Amino acid sequence: MTSIERPVRFEEVDAAGLLFFALFAAYAHEAMAALFDELEGGYPALILKRRVGLPAVAMTSEFKSPLRFGDVARIDVCVRRLGNRSAELGYEFRRASDGVLAATMSHTVVCTDLVAVASCAMPPDVRAVLDRHLAPVTLV
């Protein structure tokens, strides 16, 4: 598991004054990208140089409590299932100040050759990163 923290920004709330619900998936994506910081060039090099991506094929979200401008979100991410071409990531979103659970998310990604736009076997170093974050089934 790894965690990132990031403030809810001024322009990320909606007309109801709450973090726009679609942005939870963007926050999740930031947390997933952070997993790859340990690779040379990180997630950007994976996408732009090696042309390997991890697009979502499925996502399930439960929203528990809203986040607002001024809140800092803490996002915990782990890998729940790891295959040869795909992985399922799990996320918990909390308000950092008091730990209140804001949302949970499950996110299935498929390793993709961005030139061919076709699924491909996960490169060994990518798979090793995900394997290091593989969580016991009961964690999330």
Place this chain on the structure above:
Amino acid sequence: MTSIERPVRFEEVDAAGLLFFALFAAYAHEAMAALFDELEGGYPALILKRRVGLPAVAMTSEFKSPLRFGDVARIDVCVRRLGNRSAELGYEFRRASDGVLAATMSHTVVCTDLVAVASCAMPPDVRAVLDRHLAPVTLV
């Protein structure tokens, strides 16, 4: 059921050149808002004047085929289940030019008093709108 069409905008793609996956939920939200065009002042008046919102409590997405800048998305939305305080909406996202299925989504919303930030019974006119779009179980 109702449908909206909207182009994928220049700034809505990601560094892989594809519509950023989190934005499917934003597109879904636009389609849901369009259901309320028949009410006086539409969805904005519901949110800003009557202070009634429909925040998501759950969302399930399957991503089938990417959309790109230059594509027009067609989003079909129907109501799959209608309760006193909540509703489940169903969406199909297609590339308008050829009808290719890009994604499907299920989206459960709870009618919420935005002042109290607490769930509330759906106002009759809101429920009537959703009821008119209630789909046979087999549609989506």
Place this chain on the structure above:
Amino acid sequence: MTSIERPVRFEEVDAAGLLFFALFAAYAHEAMAALFDELEGGYPALILKRRVGLPAVAMTSEFKSPLRFGDVARIDVCVRRLGNRSAELGYEFRRASDGVLAATMSHTVVCTDLVAVASCAMPPDVRAVLDRHLAPVTLV
């Protein structure tokens, strides 16, 4: 001159409840893109197939009156100056319901070969489009 109208969306307001000021430039870009609808494939084909872009080199904005969720913005765009490699566009943003001026903008773009990432002479059809929208100096 040409005009587009587009509603301010639920997620485009900021924590002060106003259209986030940075998005005026995004709206301007939409209006500029609309100028090229008359070309085969429109602005997307220019960017993605012909790999010709019009990135901004300068922008000057004056903000007069805020826009809110529920407002529809009308954006008038014209070309104020047309060179061989660059053009200056002028914009007026109004609230469509009553014509109140929300903002004005000047936007200088340089025709760019997106493969070489270097300025280039404007293709004749691109220049012809801009020339048709060249405004008398006094218009904006």
Place this chain on the structure above:
Amino acid sequence: MTSIERPVRFEEVDAAGLLFFALFAAYAHEAMAALFDELEGGYPALILKRRVGLPAVAMTSEFKSPLRFGDVARIDVCVRRLGNRSAELGYEFRRASDGVLAATMSHTVVCTDLVAVASCAMPPDVRAVLDRHLAPVTLV
């Protein structure tokens, strides 16, 4: 003067693969907000609790060199002019890795009572923050 650094995110590039130009103003806003970190509750408390905002009335930008996904932007912000109700901020955007200048910006804000939506005298603590970042004329 103060500085922030922030990576260009995966979803912040446009279909030309460059940081979408409208987002420079969003980055500038983040840097301005950071100036107020020293106040109790920071910029969010100013907006949400005290209902005092600093909306833009004018902005002038020059774009020198694009930023891309994988780049980290460094934004230097200073105050160039300080009045009783308004201030002019100056920004320089650089690619953090090598210091290449990406853009410069001038941003005039007016202190605003967000309840009355009318300009107001700057609260002393807000003005004091801006005064501490007042730059010699020659800096930017």
